[in-house]
Amino acid sequence: MIDNAHDSAGVVIEDLNLSFGDTHVLKGVDLVIKQGEFFAFLGPSGSGKSTLLRAIAGFGPTPTGRILIQGKDIADLPPWKRDVGMVFQSYALWPHMTVRKNVAFGLEERKISKHEIDERVDKALDMVGLLDLAERRPSQLSGGQQQRIALARTIVIEPKVLLLDEPLSNLDANLRIQMRRDIRELQQKLQLTTIFVTHDQEEANTTSDRMAVLDQGVIQQVGAPIDLYDNPANLFVAKFLGTANIIKGAVITEGSALVFRTDRGMDIPLNQGYTNGRSIVFRPQNVDVCATGTGASEAHAKLNGKVDHMEFLGSIIRYGVDVNGDVVLVDHAHKLGEAVFSVGDSVDLLVDRDSILVLAA
Amino acid sequence: MSFLFPSVQRGPAVAGLLIALFLFLFLAVPVGQVIFVAFQDASTGEATIINFVDFFRNSLFRESFFNSFYVASMSVVIASIISMPLAYFTTRFNFGGTALIQTLGIIPLIMPPFVGAVAMQLLFGSNGSVNLILDDWFGFTIPFMEGLNGVIFVESIHYFPFILINLSAALSNIDRSMEESAQNLGSNGMRLFRRIVFPLAMPGYVAGAALVFIKVFDDLGTPLLLNVNNMLAPQAYLRVTSIGISDPMGYVIAVILVAFSLLSLWVSMRALKGKDYATVQKGGGGLMKRDLRRWEKVGCYAVVILILVLVLSPHFGLLLLSFGTIWSYAVLPDAFTIAHYVTVFSTATQYITNTLLYAGLAALFDVILGTAIAYVVWRTDLVGRKWLDYGATAALAVPGVVLGIGYLRTFHNINVPLIDEPLATWWVIIVIAMTIRRLPYALRSCVAAIQQISVMLEEAAENLGATKTRTVWRIVIPLMSGGILAGFVTSFATAAVELSATIMLVARETDAPLAYGIYEFMQSAAGRGPGAALGVIAVLFVGVGTYISHVIIERSNKAREPKSIVAEET
Numbered sequence: 001m002i003d004n005a006h007d008s009a010g011v012v013i014e015d016l017n018l019s020f021g022d023t024h025v026l027k028g029v030d031l032v033i034k035q036g037e038f039f040a041f042l043g044p045s046g047s048g049k050s051t052l053l054r055a056i057a058g059f060g061p062t063p064t065g066r067i068l069i070q071g072k073d074i075a076d077l078p079p080w081k082r083d084v085g086m087v088f089q090s091y092a093l094w095p096h097m098t099v100r101k102n103v104a105f106g107l108e109e110r111k112i113s114k115h116e117i118d119e120r121v122d123k124a125l126d127m128v129g130l131l132d133l134a135e136r137r138p139s140q141l142s143g144g145q146q147q148r149i150a151l152a153r154t155i156v157i158e159p160k161v162l163l164l165d166e167p168l169s170n171l172d173a174n175l176r177i178q179m180r181r182d183i184r185e186l187q188q189k190l191q192l193t194t195i196f197v198t199h200d201q202e203e204a205n206t207t208s209d210r211m212a213v214l215d216q217g218v219i220q221q222v223g224a225p226i227d228l229y230d231n232p233a234n235l236f237v238a239k240f241l242g243t244a245n246i247i248k249g250a251v252i253t254e255g256s257a258l259v260f261r262t263d264r265g266m267d268i269p270l271n272q273g274y275t276n277g278r279s280i281v282f283r284p285q286n287v288d289v290c291a292t293g294t295g296a297s298e299a300h301a302k303l304n305g306k307v308d309h310m311e312f313l314g315s316i317i318r319y320g321v322d323v324n325g326d327v328v329l330v331d332h333a334h335k336l337g338e339a340v341f342s343v344g345d346s347v348d349l350l351v352d353r354d355s356i357l358v359l360a361a
Numbered sequence: 362m363s364f365l366f367p368s369v370q371r372g373p374a375v376a377g378l379l380i381a382l383f384l385f386l387f388l389a390v391p392v393g394q395v396i397f398v399a400f401q402d403a404s405t406g407e408a409t410i411i412n413f414v415d416f417f418r419n420s421l422f423r424e425s426f427f428n429s430f431y432v433a434s435m436s437v438v439i440a441s442i443i444s445m446p447l448a449y450f451t452t453r454f455n456f457g458g459t460a461l462i463q464t465l466g467i468i469p470l471i472m473p474p475f476v477g478a479v480a481m482q483l484l485f486g487s488n489g490s491v492n493l494i495l496d497d498w499f500g501f502t503i504p505f506m507e508g509l510n511g512v513i514f515v516e517s518i519h520y521f522p523f524i525l526i527n528l529s530a531a532l533s534n535i536d537r538s539m540e541e542s543a544q545n546l547g548s549n550g551m552r553l554f555r556r557i558v559f560p561l562a563m564p565g566y567v568a569g570a571a572l573v574f575i576k577v578f579d580d581l582g583t584p585l586l587l588n589v590n591n592m593l594a595p596q597a598y599l600r601v602t603s604i605g606i607s608d609p610m611g612y613v614i615a616v617i618l619v620a621f622s623l624l625s626l627w628v629s630m631r632a633l634k635g636k637d638y639a640t641v642q643k644g645g646g647g648l649m650k651r652d653l654r655r656w657e658k659v660g661c662y663a664v665v666i667l668i669l670v671l672v673l674s675p676h677f678g679l680l681l682l683s684f685g686t687i688w689s690y691a692v693l694p695d696a697f698t699i700a701h702y703v704t705v706f707s708t709a710t711q712y713i714t715n716t717l718l719y720a721g722l723a724a725l726f727d728v729i730l731g732t733a734i735a736y737v738v739w740r741t742d743l744v745g746r747k748w749l750d751y752g753a754t755a756a757l758a759v760p761g762v763v764l765g766i767g768y769l770r771t772f773h774n775i776n777v778p779l780i781d782e783p784l785a786t787w788w789v790i791i792v793i794a795m796t797i798r799r800l801p802y803a804l805r806s807c808v809a810a811i812q813q814i815s816v817m818l819e820e821a822a823e824n825l826g827a828t829k830t831r832t833v834w835r836i837v838i839p840l841m842s843g844g845i846l847a848g849f850v851t852s853f854a855t856a857a858v859e860l861s862a863t864i865m866l867v868a869r870e871t872d873a874p875l876a877y878g879i880y881e882f883m884q885s886a887a888g889r890g891p892g893a894a895l896g897v898i899a900v901l902f903v904g905v906g907t908y909i910s911h912v913i914i915e916r917s918n919k920a921r922e923p924k925s926i927v928a929e930e931t
Binding site for chain 1 (some may be wrong): 824840
């Protein structure tokens, strides 16, 4: 039973459950990844993101549920019949084979003619820019080169899906930025449905079209990076995707006005439309800090507090302001000649009302 | 999804079953048979401990029991006395002779103790070279080789490396920071040694000592060649070969040998279990070393050279014996000749060809079994797979004499079709005995090899379209090849000098391998020369084998390390 939307999808995962012994690692995962999409699985370690990726490739304990690739259920196939190319975190290049032999492996297993193998291997090596290293051994290559060979070895079989398991984690910082651009470029060129596992939100943000945030084996939210950052569905996503101010309390109607009353008894005006919720979330860059007594427009919620601590981070100053017992973080763009507040100063905070998000938990 | 498993696991399951069957038939059944007979009344067939009571009522057996115990214990003491200064020198001082000491740790192992036993008698016996000189110069002699002394002397010179290697490893695994933090907290001198260094090194020492104890306790060849028969292993052999396989005493002794083996292995494993005291951290390494003062250096070298002379004496003696004409009541042989080698190569080549065939086949079976077991245990989730490992390793606890008796008893009335001969006297049984006895070593080598392979290398192959079987052939076995080859060579070299099971299973001269040939020759004074020549050949087999295996392991270790990282090109 495959519906039409799923037919055109690159990867569809339906109600996937998986456990290691008594530990449930994946709990009812449902996901649709479009054909040609660059999709990231983002989550902390232990969230199940790598397990999910490995399940798609057919490794690890057998899950229950369905995995469809281009409309075909592959959940019952052994790894070697799935046609999903995986690049391993440690690259997993075979040390006893030359680069050329490594890249040719998948084609040889497919019983393709010698001539065609040579041609396709050359093309794949050329694509990652390492054709001249074809006769080297993996141990003679740098980390970045090994990474490229691993990529070439996988794309040469023209997989239906490309799986990348933390592909950048073993590279140094500069190379990582270069490599993620290269991977993205290659993916665009080949129009290859790609799933990328990472614990680094910056990596996920910069490369992926859309991403799924995972925690404790459950998909928390799926969407484009900016959407997820601006409209997190829950506190976990809000916190995982960047610094967030989270204040606990309840939504209260006061006459015609909607107010969020914090647990410590402070009122913060809200935009219309919210009925209930246990916490509000807003990001530090959506708050302005100014000397007390500054006038505020309707667009801002004004809070008064005392500077509790400050961190100078270069382009911004991050203040921690004690507002009635809750410490609110504020990112203030640092400009030459502008006044800097000191610890203990009394300040007003102007929170952009549009940026205040009310969440259930 | 569950239907996947049967098809994927069918190969390993079949292999696992075949291996289990082999181990059952040629290890469990014969040993079980031995134990069964030991506890069975010879006439009525009922279960009884009367055989054990009889055993301890007999004064010769009581004496043999205590002698074996005494010899094994004393060998541990002497081996410890030899090892401790050597281990201490290398780990405590910046000692130039470290390479020399490492060599010392290998030389004895390449010559089975029984091979050098007769030569040692000629060097250290009451009328041997050393005592002749002593008597001449100082007017006294030392009974190095009198009775049990001889066995202790020969065995401890041969087996001390087990203690040396384990103790050195334990000492060099202690990180300097262990000692420094103790000093930092106010401890030093003897107190520091007693509370920190000694406890950290203890497990290694105990493991080595337990191994030496059991090797000596089980050894058959050395006492036989030194004509010391009032020990357990020789008694078992003599009972079975002279009275016959129905005499229960041989079995009782076999059970005692097995019990002691298990006890020693248990002690050794117990000592090491949960005490992975490898405390060396990055950039650290070993205890604090200091330079030696001049006179200390002289002292150290004197000790090392004395031990080196002792260790080389069996080899040297054997060489002299093999090239000597007549050597009796003299410091050196009367004259030198190559006649013994000529004799060996003209009349006794079957020993050499048999050894090549038997040890070659045994080593081949060992690595095939070892590779299969390693794969099944580490790469599949077959139910009970660990038992294959335990089963194969259990052979360590079975002394050769016991296996020999078990085979004779179990297979003497099982006729091999076509050749119409009992399996117990067919030459193939010798190969099987060698295979079983050396399997634990080959297995460890194979297991070490497979553990070094990241599972991801196999997953990558499967991901790119290779089935499990194809992955085994194209990835697993090539990457294991170093370990497999090292396992083969070790198995071959040690099987080539196996005597205790072989001696019981050789049915006729034409089927006999080298070790048996040496034993045969050494029985008569006239045969000592050719026997020694055969011994030299045996030592060459083992020495070359050990060297090759060492080179292979070094090379494959080196190949694994990433070479120079080329500058990043981006």
